[in-house]
Amino acid sequence: MYPLAEQVGASRIVKAVKIPHPCGDPTLPPELDAQVRRVIVETALKAIQTEVSRTTVFFPAMAMSG
Amino acid sequence: MLTIVHVINQFFAGFGGEDKADMPVGVSEGALGAARGLQAQLGEQAKVAATIYYGDNYFHGHPEEARDAILREVRFRKPQVVVVGPAFNAGRYGLSCVEICNAIANDLEIPCVTAMHPENPAVATYRDYHNLKIFLLPTTETAAGMSDALAALARFVSRLGSGVTIRSAREEGYLDRGIRRMERADRPGVERAIDMLLSDLRDEPFFTEVPLEIWDQVSPAPPLRGLSSATIAIVSTSGVVPWGNPDGFKTYRNTYWRKYSIASLKTMEPGQWEAVHGGYDVSFMNQNPRYGVPLDALRALEAGGIIGRIYPFFYVVPGNQGSPSVMRQIGQEIAADLKKDGVDGVLQVAT
Numbered sequence: 001m002y003p004l005a006e007q008v009g010a011s012r013i014v015k016a017v018k019i020p021h022p023c024g025d026p027t028l029p030p031e032l033d034a035q036v037r038r039v040i041v042e043t044a045l046k047a048i049q050t051e052v053s054r055t056t057v058f059f060p061a062m063a064m065s066g
Numbered sequence: 067m068l069t070i071v072h073v074i075n076q077f078f079a080g081f082g083g084e085d086k087a088d089m090p091v092g093v094s095e096g097a098l099g100a101a102r103g104l105q106a107q108l109g110e111q112a113k114v115a116a117t118i119y120y121g122d123n124y125f126h127g128h129p130e131e132a133r134d135a136i137l138r139e140v141r142f143r144k145p146q147v148v149v150v151g152p153a154f155n156a157g158r159y160g161l162s163c164v165e166i167c168n169a170i171a172n173d174l175e176i177p178c179v180t181a182m183h184p185e186n187p188a189v190a191t192y193r194d195y196h197n198l199k200i201f202l203l204p205t206t207e208t209a210a211g212m213s214d215a216l217a218a219l220a221r222f223v224s225r226l227g228s229g230v231t232i233r234s235a236r237e238e239g240y241l242d243r244g245i246r247r248m249e250r251a252d253r254p255g256v257e258r259a260i261d262m263l264l265s266d267l268r269d270e271p272f273f274t275e276v277p278l279e280i281w282d283q284v285s286p287a288p289p290l291r292g293l294s295s296a297t298i299a300i301v302s303t304s305g306v307v308p309w310g311n312p313d314g315f316k317t318y319r320n321t322y323w324r325k326y327s328i329a330s331l332k333t334m335e336p337g338q339w340e341a342v343h344g345g346y347d348v349s350f351m352n353q354n355p356r357y358g359v360p361l362d363a364l365r366a367l368e369a370g371g372i373i374g375r376i377y378p379f380f381y382v383v384p385g386n387q388g389s390p391s392v393m394r395q396i397g398q399e400i401a402a403d404l405k406k407d408g409v410d411g412v413l414q415v416a417t
Contacts, residue, residue: 005416011286019417021350021357022304034363037356041363041413045298045373048290048411056286 006055012047013057016040036062068112068227071143072101073136073150073166075159079119089121090128091135103213104149107220112227115143125162132162133169140170147226152181152215153188155207160188164195164202171199179222181205181215184241190391193244201232201240236273282394292374296410299377301400304351304358304417305343305384306334317344318387323396325403329378333362345386346417358415377409385417 005013016022023040024033043060050056076086080099097105098117105114118139125132140148148170153160160182167178181203182188192202203222205215218239225232235242251258258275265272290296307315313324328334334355341351341358351358359380367373381400383393404412 008281009284011284016415020346020348021354022415022417023360023363024354024357026350026354026357037360038363038366041360041367044413045293045367045411048287048413049293051289052286054286 002057006057009055011052011055012044012050013055014040014044014047015057015059067110068147068223069115069143069145070108070112070147070149070223070227071116071118071140071145072097072104072114073118073120073140073148073163074100075125075162076119076121079117081119087121087123088127089119090124091118091120091132091139093118093139100212100216103216104220107213107216108223111220111224112147115145120162122156122158122162125165126158129165133165136166137169137173140176141174145176147223148176148178149219149223150178150180152203152205152209152212152219153183153186154205154209154211154215155183155186157187160186161191164188164192164200167192167200168195168197171197175199177201177226179203179219179226179240181219183207189241192241194389194391196243196245198243198245200243201226201238203240242277281390290411293411294371295374297375297377297408298364298373298411298413299404299409300328300359300361300364300380301412301414302358302380302382302416303385303388304415305341305348305382305386306339306351306355306358307342307382307384309338309340311340311342315342315382315384317342317384319389319392320383320386321389321392321396323381323383323400325379325381327378328359328361328376328380331361332365334359343384343386343417351417358417360413360415364413374410377404377407 002013002015017025017036024037026033028036039060039062043058047058076089077083078100081089094117097114101114101117116139118136120132150166151163153163163180163182167180170176170178177199179201182205184204189202192200201222203218205211232238262272307313308326336353336355339355341348356362364376368376383396
């Protein structure tokens, strides 16, 4: 969904997993799913601490499905 | 000759400014104040049977009484068309004009025409009403454009009164209402699209058939400092709400927001929450509400001292076909609430 967020001009956008489950991956076992969630949230916290002058997309550092 | 009624505020009726803004609804036979200008523009085409006037503040302080009084007077006069305003850039007046048009169009099924500056906030309300019987014409920002505005209103009254089918906004000069109508085109879409593209490439003017919403430019907030002592809140449009949906959210086009307590919670337990949202497959979210409200991840960061604290509520408005003007309003209200409670940073989860 992040292209839409970019289009409407959200300043800081974190690319998460998928529309029906942004903060996690149901194809993964629970511990890995929780880790994915943690990395996404950490990326979001990094984003709000980062100076941006216009719409910026942040990509969590991990391989993701979809 | 057409019969019309002109509805205006206390100022344009000639009673006074802010000092008279609490005047209740009144009526005068024939044309009073600015309505005289309208009558002059209408000439022999139509007669202003009555001028209805009201105080700007009165209307907003007594919406039901004001609306009922105005409807009573209009019903009594049986006009073919009602003119309301023009409001130029006056927000309070503009909004009352749109509300009055909406009430008359719905209750009495009489077409209404109003006019105001295109950036008047009431224009968004006019669009949201999607009412086929209300037309809003553009004006200048200030009443310096009064005679042009009245001339445009008079022309539109004649068109409406003649019984001809009013065509598209662009053709007829009113502001569009976001209504789409099926029509037969003279050529197939592919030809029209190629012609548009060729005009664009040649830097020639062309008209899009589907104007896209222009979004506000919002400056990015400065970066958050002092994360380890910051209060972080979660806002989610995923539609995760307490089981049973106590606040009755719809699956689409919601018009309000709520916040729910997570003060004592370490995580979002399945079975205590459900996802109300018509725009995506909610089965994953129902089985695991953490996907929409990642509280567990934030709690771990809170325990580890990475963030100061988690705000004890999360904010919800289920997304899906949200009206941009409504969502703008909701965003402003949530922002005010966040500021009031000293929240430093917000994580918003969208689906």
